[in-house]
Amino acid sequence: MATLDLGGQSIEVDEEGYLTNLDDWSKELAEHMATEDGITLTEAHWEVINFLRDYFQKYQIAPMIKILVKEIGKTMGPEKGNTKYLYELYPAGPAKQACRYAGLPKPTGCV
Amino acid sequence: MTLRDSLSERKENIIEKWFERIIDTYPPDTSRFLKDQKDRFANPVGATISRGLEGIFEEILKDEQDQAKVSKFIDNIVRIRAVQNFNPSQAISFIFLLKNIIRDELTVDVLHNHNADELLALESQIDGLALTAFDIFMNCREKIYEIKSNEAKDMTFRLLQRANLLKEKQNHVADDMNDVTQ
Amino acid sequence: MAKLPKPEELAKVDFKPPKTGWMDTPANLKPGTFCWGAKAKNLQVVDFPNARDWNPTEDDWKLPKEWEGTVLEAMADRLSKYRSFKLFLDICVRCGACADKCHFFIGTGDPKNMPVLRTELLRSVYKKYFTNSGKVLGKLGGARELTYDVLKEWWYYFYQCTECRRCSVFCPYGIDTAEITLMAREFMNLLGLNTDWISGPVSNCYTKGNHLGLEPHTITSSVEFFLDDIETITGIKVEPTFNRKGAEILFVTPSGDLFADPGTYTAMGYLMLFHELGLDYTWSTYASEGGNFGFFTSNEMAKRLHYKIYAEAKRLGVKYIIGGECGHMWRLIHQYLDTWHGPADFLEVPRSPVTGTVFENACSTKMVHVTEFTADLIKNGKLTLDPSRNDHLKLTYHDSCNTARGMGLLEEPRYVIRNVCNHFYEMPENTIREKTFCCGSGTGLNASENMELRMQGGLPRANAVKHVHEKYGVNMLANICAIDRATLKASMDYWVPAVGVTGVHELVGNAMVMTGEKERTQDLRLEPLPGEEGNE
């Protein structure tokens, strides 16, 4: 099992860097992951991460992007409800990068 | 007689040898299948290689090569080798094989016709093809990694574009996507 | 100066052909060609043995003690339970007719991907322990012991078979490698040797009702999302029901259609069609999966997962069931469901409420394929169709292995396609219908970590698509399978980037003129319809 080192504490992640145990998530961890990718998390980033975590809390799955875009638009104003905005925040792709920071698992099955 | 004339004359011979040598880079059990199965749908690997080589060679024979065409033929071959557990040097080495074959075939002609300079030019040209092949190989591998790493996202990729359609022009997104994937 | 290798040498490096016979050539797990091992938590959910986290690339696979005994015992058991298994191990004459029929052999060139040899991997062990000739003659008789290396080889190659049954079509005795792979996977599952990509959906499907793990409120919210889009496109508000008792029909489809593109557009197509017909039907959040990744582990697990379809039909008191577009779902419904959970005598023989057609061919199972249902509607003139709305598409059709070779559903989807699209071109004859090539990612091989394998296995199919793309300008590949929709997209993206992937009912949704709809300017993907491109 791969692990991720955070302040002396080692946290299990799977083969692709997703958290094995979703309870291991913390704000520090998200910041740590982002730093490794060369990103400083701003308030705007946190809005998305929080949305993802809320969504996951509610549905136990990462949202489809179309939902993410639409919902962000609804809650944070239409000027933020577009892909470009999300891409500026998460250059490696909001679904992938933001989900990883938010501690969400990757989906499996016929997807 | 120019070098190109000699090449033209021995076209079939050269292509055949070239094909055989490439096929020999596969295990023997496989190579026989690749050589013998002529149905291009039952044997896409063999058929693609054989058509590709012919296409590339045809272009070499011309005075003015159509770069796009050559790239297309190389692409077809390299695209397959890029997912077949070859490392980069192995995957594109097939281009260099052509040099050897041409030397073997045409040394006598070249000496006789005094067109060594043409041979050198041709070899440089083949080197150029190898560079093209390398670019293509890298593109293919990047594509694989892109598909790989994006599959989770991919389930939403088109939606991303689509959601954006409401706001902006589509090619914007495409550009953005290129920026982040390359 | 060091001597540089010649191109010929370079080309051969690391690709040494096996000098030894196949028996003495252990499997070499190449990166990109296998899936991650199953996680402990997913195996625990369904009480599978030897649940633990493990990594296939490590030497120690953390096998249970005396695993050889477990395998051999299970093999004896299955030999006594399945004639197919016993017979197919005994009667192969190794004529080689199957050798070049497998998409994995064609794409990888790995001799162990020839169906005959894939089976021989297991047959050799069978011979050693269950036949006199094998016991006496040993290697000479094609027999070998079950060792750690052999087991690893099984794991590697039996998770490189998509159970597509193409080889079986060409075998003079009908030997079906799928039957062998199914058994091999059963044995390996007794040792906890599954893959993450299969065990995850299995565990999800068991507890939550579907592979993706969509919970009831997630399903409704996802469908609501589609309804918004349908309203945007057509101006019509569609109002489907969920878990409704007393509906006439239960509709079951793979969950991929509810949460993954382009399956979601197919789901929109169903919603629009059923609305337009005014069908008295319901979705179920419990029986929310038609597919069955359990089938990729063991017969028993498959049976456990498919239980909920009839159970839910009974609870809701429906008359019969319509099944959506899915490949292996239909092999199981057609060839297994009734045997597992029938007789479904609490249901009625399906009769289309729109046309009055009685589906005699489903009189026992009471499940109708949605393309059978729709083909009947079109034949009876019950739908107003405007195929020109699909004029921007030049289509070809990919037969899913399971509906083609495990059912024979060949003409129904074609009939539907021909009626909703104006431009339809078949791929070469050797690559369609019963000879169709697998997408390369069936039986739970559609992960991302084995992408190279998927691309190699998908090459024969993609190559045929490429042919019609170049010849006729085909730009869309239709199919009736959720795995196809999910995986052919990646395959097209790599091999024929100009070709998209669609379900058949997405095309129906586009072409169908709905009562009271506004003038459509967008297709189901919210892209402008032909002729509307400038009006953005």
Next chain:
Amino acid sequence: MHIAVPFFTVIFLVLIAYAGIEAAHLHVLFGIVIPYAAFTVFVLGFILRVRNWGRSPVPFRIPTTCGQQKSLPWIKASTVENPSSTFGVIVRMALEILFFRSLFRNLKTEMHEDRVVYGSAKWLWLAGLAFHWSFLIIVIRHFRFFLGDIPFVLEMVEGLDAFLQIGAPLLYTTDIIILGAVTYLFLRRVAIPQLKYISLAADYFPLFLIFGIALSGVLMRYFFKVHVVGVKTLTMGWLSLSPVIPENVGVIFYIHLFLISVLLAYFPFSKLMHVGGVFLSPTRNLINNNRMKRHVNPWDYPVHVHTYEEYEEEFRDKMKSVGLPVEKE
């Protein structure tokens, strides 16, 4: 190794028979005891083997469908390739067994670069068919040795077989065909690397053995001219269960007979049992009427399932929150 061992085994078998007759004069052993024993092993072995397969049930109906299913009345169903009736299955099996339908599928002419190309598998189909049919005809011809009066049908078969009217005794075409076909089937295994890779001793042994049998038969008929009346005395003697060893039957006959005995005894334990197995293949001999008629699995057993009640128990609040109906409030 896989080729040499079976090859020398067959040579060795020939030598045994030769030595047994010429040196040890074991005529009774080779002419009576071994043939009886081999025949018994063959019959019993064959029956037991088929019974053994028959003992394993067919839990699921899993035909490989190779054509359009029977569904809506206006869609033309493929009644043989995807049979929905017993008759369809019979025709499908007959085509399979008599004409090797599935192997024939390989036989597609292809356009390749504007040239018509035949798949190499055509040769497999042709050689397979030639081999099996000539084998059958030769077996039928041998009935002459076991029948008092030769029935007309048999004479007709012999007549057709000898239609070339060459030589004396007349040359049987099947003799040539079987030697040619076996040779082809052997060369194919050696020449095609894929096949060589998958071939085992068990694949070469029957080929060598059958070649030996056919060759000894040919030598006996055309070259060494065995005393036919003597042979018939022996064969009829077997039938009457009071066999006598005739005089003056050459050693070549005993070699031929011994190789046949080995083949018979080997048969039930080998892949040659495909002769019986092909009839039992569940992907071919079942009707594709799964949705019309329930198939019963004799060893079916109940399994653990996740019931709706358990499901609702876990998700009730979530279901209620979006207005889904629930059983228990």
